[in-house]
Amino acid sequence: MTEAAGQSLHSLPDQDAFKMAPVRSAIDASVRPVVVGLFFSGLLWLLIGTLFAAVLAVKLHFPGFLNWSFLTFGRLAPASEAAFVYGWCSTACLGVVVWMVARLSGRAAPGTSLVSFGALLWNGGVFIGVCSLLLGSLRPFNGLEFPLAAFVLMFAGLCAISIWLAVTYRSDGSPGLGLMFVSGGVAWLGWSLFTGNLLIASQSVTGVVQQLTASWLASGVLWLWIVPVVLGIAYFLVPKVTGRPVFSGPMGRALFWMYFLTAGLISASRLSGGPIPLWLASVSASASILLLVPVLGAIYNLFATARGSEVTPSSPSMNFVFFGLAVLGVTSVLLAISALRSVDYAVHFTLFDVGVRTLLLKGSATMVLFGAIYYIMPRLSGCEWLSSSLISLHFLGSAYGSCMGAAMLILSGLASGSALVDGDSTFSQVIELGSSYFWGHTLSFVLLLGGYFLFTMHFLLMAARIGQPAGEATLLQSHNEH
Template sequence: MIEHPPETESLSVPSAGVETRLVSLHAHAALGTLLVSLLFGVLAAMELAVPGSGGSAPFMSWGKLRYDHTQGIMLGWLGNAFFAFLYHAVPLLTGRTVTSARLGQWIFGLWNFVIVLPGWVLVLAGFSQPLEWAEFPLVIDVFVVLALLLAAVQFLAPFFRSALEDLYVSSWYIIGGLVFTLFAYPMGNIVPELLPGARGAAFSGLWIHDAVGLFVTPLCLAIVYYVIPAATGRPIYSHFLSMLGFWLLFFLYPLNGTHHYVFSVIPMSAQIGAIAASTLLGVDVVIVVANLLLSVRGTNWFRRDMGLRFVTTATLFYLIVSIQGSLQAQMSINQSVHFTDWVVGHSHLAMLGFASFAAVGGIIHAWQRLPGKRCNTMLLGWAYWLLVSGLLIMVLDLTIAGLAEAAAWSSGAPWLDSVRAARPYWIIRVFTFIPLAAGFILLLAGLSSGERTGAKNEGEAA
């Protein structure tokens, strides 16, 4: 392990090794699938506000929209955003090109035209599995695993070709995230098909957490750890804390899974172990976030650079959502808020707050360093505020809805009282679509208008 952070210049200067076309392709695919996934989400949300609003077509039923929403967000939006970022960052982190541009085209085609699009269509046609974060049917999973293998060849090989010299913390997260997901994805998708009921659920619990914690989180942290020094021109505050955070995360995150099934028939010792790990995870996140925030302190992060603004905001959301997660894993809180909209709010804070802000920051950062692209800082600023306000209103709204549901349930009142109590909040949640959709559309507009990029890098690396 290296004792010092890498030269920050090497992170921010475009290198001849970057496959700019693949960055651009994946960034476009990311934003496109994001808008489609958002549409699935709002249609599902409308069904709760106004039942039957989606019509009575079998392929538009609530469950199918719900499946496509989350799979689209995880694989379509975040998956493509990660690939776009990796094509930018891996050559700069390793000083080597990715394995092959041709392989990159295959991965792009596989990911979007063999996994995401057919996955969506198959779910709507009625082929799926009823497992959270694993709703695409098994036939799609075969190609996901294949694509993850190819991605390992594409992005991990440069690290090994550079003999793993001076691995920066982003590199650790990239390697860790890609390798772990290669194992965890088939586990979460296949084991519950082979082990029935409670025994399969134990593995589902693992994957529900691994999907967010060991695919999404490491790659988002790779982006944050990358963009901060690259955009500020300052090294990360403490490399020791970076590595401490990394190892604690990879030790603790996988041990969280059973906290999705507290008070279930799964052995109490496993539940208590998972709750303990969830508590410690909160501590780990405080370490990670402290290190990141100390790194941006005094850098004028909010005004200095749009990518930096998004990833720093992601860091703040990461802190809030993780502390919330640690708290809601505790039995005293879990027994009330589990099964309620509180948890749906939590998921949105994680995937839309932390993960999407990090992914947007990564895309903006890479985009500004592509030759001949446009970037409109004013529009991106508007996008930022719309997304922040849409997200915060939604999370607050769902959190209150969850508390209202919990109160109705524990009062012993008729079940429908909890539905009636939640209804106004479900209606408000639909309206948060407006700032969120506007924000993402302005993001797209901000990346396709304004001044040409390319000259960006001189002034900054100093």
């Protein structure tokens, strides 16, 4: 059974599915330019962000490497993460959301100029933000370093796209889990970008509360925008590809609300041990542990949906999506463990936090987004991916690269953290212990950059409609042979 065949089985009798095919083609054709544009801009940011991160990895060994003011470690580090979070992940998420909503509306989109305008504003905001960071115009908020002007542009772009989404979506039924997660993510991003930046810029909050507000916003971008979209993509694609309904809809809905309630409370853990109220640190730590339930529950729901499916092992999109989901589970376990007070005192301020974020962004979100693009592009281009070997190489590079890089940072954090809480060790020893893992971290970028570059080339070929003839999906080679 191919992916294309799997899609036709999605909760529709065969005749209805047959009738729907031209409608789906019309929908795909209507959003093709904007979705491909969003993916393409996202991939450019992915390469830029990863290249910046590779330079940073070398700088950890050789502080003098490319030591110009605009590439100094303190500017390049936030620029790299911002390019990845706001440039790659967010732009690709928006592309997937636009396509999903168009498909769910059941009719060709009347016009997409508002999305194009929004995508332009969003990318313009990210461009201005990254350039500002490299030129030294930055705010000292971890994960929220962009100057206000960049966020204003990005927010305006998000508003334009959100208006299009609201106007386009038409359905009389209750929303499915996929749509619930992605619309929840879009709404949260818009609300929090507006509220957080307004409070900080207007000085309505002062002192430490400014940092708390920034943490709330930055944590929300990761856990209430990117992760919900990742889960939404999985809830949308897994039933489509496997041809099965979600294992448990009611459980999925209950976990959805639990997810949004608990993930909204974990933000202060970024400042735990610092000058914040103790009760807030406790709430945040408890929420980080409680978050395990909705995250692992959702992952179980999705794995149970695909269990025993003949399609899953050979489908590129399912391989990427399930890998990303498994890594999301590991990330949430690590987040829960690091919320324990004794562990937090050791690993806070070390590279452990960066490692967990790497796992979340590169190992989970990026992989699921790749899976979505593998599913969507053949439908937009009218041809199948050119080479299953390229897909396999891309999978190996990005999966091993992300996990290796994250593992090295986490081990480095654990090593230096164990020395950091020991008052008898010198700070030089703390740094030396952590630096043992830097070579592994640097090497991981060879895999990552190789994998990402291959995928970008493959994507460009698809965008130019160069691929296998439509009809038979390109499956992973090892499984295709059987």
